Amino acid sequence: MIPLRIKVEANADQPFVVRLRSFEAGACEQRTEELNPFDAALGRVGPEGADYVGQGGPIRILGIDPSKVDGDVLLVNPRRGTADRLIRSSSQHNTFLVTERCDQVCLMCSQPPKKHHVDLFPHFEAAALLAPEGATIGISGGEPTLFKARLFEFLGRVLDARPDLSFHVLTNGQHIEEDDRGAMSRIDQGRVVWGIPLYSCDPTVHDQIVGKEGAHAQLLKNLALMCRLGAQVELRTVLMRPNADGLPRLARFIASTVPFIQTWAIMQMENIGFGRMNWKTLFYDSSAGFDVVGRSIDLVRSRGIDAWLYNFPLCTVPEPYRHLAPATISDWKRAYREECDTCSLKAPCGGFFEWHPASHGYSNLGAIQ
Ligand code: SF4
Structure with a gap:
């Protein structure tokens, strides 16, 4: 698995953001004009690690x-001696985990909520501004809109400063309200997609899955509002x-009641967190x-709404639907x-999530010749 956290040594008291420039040793002098204050250029590689130096001081990367x-x-968290790779420059799957708090307790949650929260928005902003040209950055949680004022401010500032970037925000859609009209209108909604779960057209089924009474009603109200605010859902x-x-x-409900959505994604489960705990029953x-x-996809597509299959191994999907099942599992997992x-x-x-069980649960699976 591609590591998202690596070992580092750095002389600093507080966490900081840095972009690594692994120019070949000796080429650094010629390339210094390309460096910005957040960059650290590779100086030396030895058995003890790779040494980088930038305006923020020296940093050593170990084990990669x-x-x-x-x-x-x-x-970089110098006290812990670790660094989180907020942006991997070669990847299309970069996501900022804004918080681990959530107001829902979904049966299959892959990232079960925690109470603890640390505001990392200043670091996320610095990192986003250093992202490669044209990147789409994921925002997830927990529930990011529990801190919506900070989120809106972050999105607005980054999108203003970097007209080439876009965002995909995963949210339970419970917290956007009429009072957010001003903040939402300051964000270029053409460059943000809001990924919002809806599990059933039956409120009881949806509320049981997300573990929150009234969630379905609130979600439908907010979906309509988000549409009026120009959000792409x-x-x-x-x-x-x-x-x-x-x-x-649910497909009929989507086509008739929320036809303004941009896409509908039917997703296979991830065997981690609560998803692992409840795997046998879910x-x-x-x-x-x-x-x-198949019937659901046909129905919404016949009404002009895009529908896709996420996280489905291709051999588990009948041939006529395979073109609707892109490789959505992030490269690192x-x-x-x-x-x-x-x-x-x-x-x-x-393929599969790295943690998908050996007894995979699919009765029809195997190499396609
Ligand atoms: S056999 Fe493997 S690679 Fe081939 S479709 Fe199935 S999961 Fe994908």
Whole structure:
């Protein structure tokens, strides 16, 4: 698995953001004009680590080849001797975890909520401004809009300063309200997609899945408001046993009640966090029961709404729907099985989450020749 946290040594009291420039040793002098104050250039590589130096002082990276972190933006925690790779320059899957707090307790949550919160927005802003040209940055949690004033301010400032960047914000959609009209209008909504989960058209089923009474009603109210505010919404539905049978009804509901959404993503489960705890009761074998998925996709697409399959191994999807199943599992947590080595679809296939169990649960799975 690609490491998101690496070991470092740095002489500083407080966490700081730095971008690594792994120019070949000796080439640094010629390239200094390309460096900005957050950059640290590679000076020397030895058995003890790779030494970088910048205006913020020296920093040593341990246990990873400098060529693999060239252009990466790190949040360095000198006291812990670690650095989080906030932006990996070679990746399309960079996400800032804004908070671990959440007001919902979803049955399959991959990142179970925690009470503790540290505001890292100043570091996220510094990191975003150093992102590669044209990057899309993910924002997730916990629930990022629990700190919506800070979030709006962050999005507005970064989007103003970097017209090439865009954001994908994962939110439960519970907290956007009429009073946010001013703040939302200051953000270029054309460059933000709001990924919002809706699990069922039945309020009881949705509320049980998210562990919050009244969540469904609040969400529908807020979806309409977000639409009026010009937000681009990607509705997300994790497919599970409690909502699988109702998927076609949800599809009809989406087409008739919230047709203003930009896309609908039907997603396979992730076996981690609460998802692992509840796997046996929740995992839905879509390779055996694809019918509800296929009918739902056909229905919304026939009404002109984009619908996609996220996190589905291609061999579990009938051939006519495979083009709707992009490789969505982030590169750092993507894995393949032994049988994938001989599969002709390995390149376009997103495979599995690294932590997907060996007894994978799909009754139809295997290399496609
Ligand atoms: S065998 Fe592996 S690579 Fe091929 S489609 Fe299935 S999961 Fe993807």
